Amino acid sequence: RTLGLVTADLSLHAPSQIAAAVKRRATLAGYNVVMSMPEDGSQAACEAAVAGLLAQRVDALLINVPLEDEAAREIAARSQPLPVLFLDVGHGAPVPSMVFDAAQGAQLGIAHLLALGHRRIACLAGPQESVSARLRHQGWRDALHESGLTPCVEAHGDWSAASGYHHAHAILAARPDAVVVANDQMALGVLHACAEQQIPVPDAISIVGYDDTADSAWFTPALTTVRQDFRVLGEKSVEWLLARLHAAPLAENAITLPVSLIPRHTSG
Numbered sequence: 001r002t003l004g005l006v007t008a009d010l011s012l013h014a015p016s017q018i019a020a021a022v023k024r025r026a027t028l029a030g031y032n033v034v035m036s037m038p039e040d041g042s043q044a045a046c047e048a049a050v051a052g053l054l055a056q057r058v059d060a061l062l063i064n065v066p067l068e069d070e071a072a073r074e075i076a077a078r079s080q081p082l083p084v085l086f087l088d089v090g091h092g093a094p095v096p097s098m099v100f101d102a103a104q105g106a107q108l109g110i111a112h113l114l115a116l117g118h119r120r121i122a123c124l125a126g127p128q129e130s131v132s133a134r135l136r137h138q139g140w141r142d143a144l145h146e147s148g149l150t151p152c153v154e155a156h157g158d159w160s161a162a163s164g165y166h167h168a169h170a171i172l173a174a175r176p177d178a179v180v181v182a183n184d185q186m187a188l189g190v191l192h193a194c195a196e197q198q199i200p201v202p203d204a205i206s207i208v209g210y211d212d213t214a215d216s217a218w219f220t221p222a223l224t225t226v227r228q229d230f231r232v233l234g235e236k237s238v239e240w241l242l243a244r245l246h247a248a249p250l251a252e253n254a255i256t257l258p259v260s261l262i263p264r265h266t267s268g
């Protein structure tokens, strides 16, 4: 009995923590997990990864790579008749999905900074090819707009700490009061740039991350961030597949998981 997991780059913290959580829950249920990591972000690469897992006779599939609606629909069709659940698609995607609430997460980060009195807010978004990155970015803009504000500067990184560091230079040059960052790894790069330029965090600038990966409480200073509970995602996604495998009629098709703000020491 085997579950297949198609996963985004496991050198990134979030996908690796999701994979660990999936593995833990599957083991508990007596299932083995086989993983496949597509070579790039293309639909073809994802389809090849799915085909590879189907050839290994998996019983069900979890897909944790960012996919546009049409690509997800095709992959779901190719996976039939196996149960398949998508973890990184848009809210209205025409496939079974379990996704974190990106609009809520974006709103929480902006509301936190506004409540601290910040008005010049910079946005460091994730890669434009990622659905979740776009939703977080749009959520920030919407939340700022509600207060009559726009981002004072915007950039797109690739989720890595190196890209956060690289883009921090243009962002810090715009002298923002605060930066919302689409993930904790990029926030780590921004913190490094602040330290280098001797810009004190949070006294001169506040930083809010996104993910709350296991290391984020150990950044200097400890990172204020939006928590996506990867353990809960791993548990619930495996349970969803198990319910489908046992033909439980109650399994919902589009599940949104809430996120929460974890205030630590990079905001003030």
Ligand code: IPT
Pocket: 008, 009, 012, 013, 014, 015, 064, 065, 066, 087, 088, 130, 132, 159, 182, 183, 184, 210, 211
């Ligand atoms: C998303 C993470 O928030 C981000 O940091 C990055 O690791 C990305 O995954 C990789 O695809 S979490 C995902 C379930 C939207």
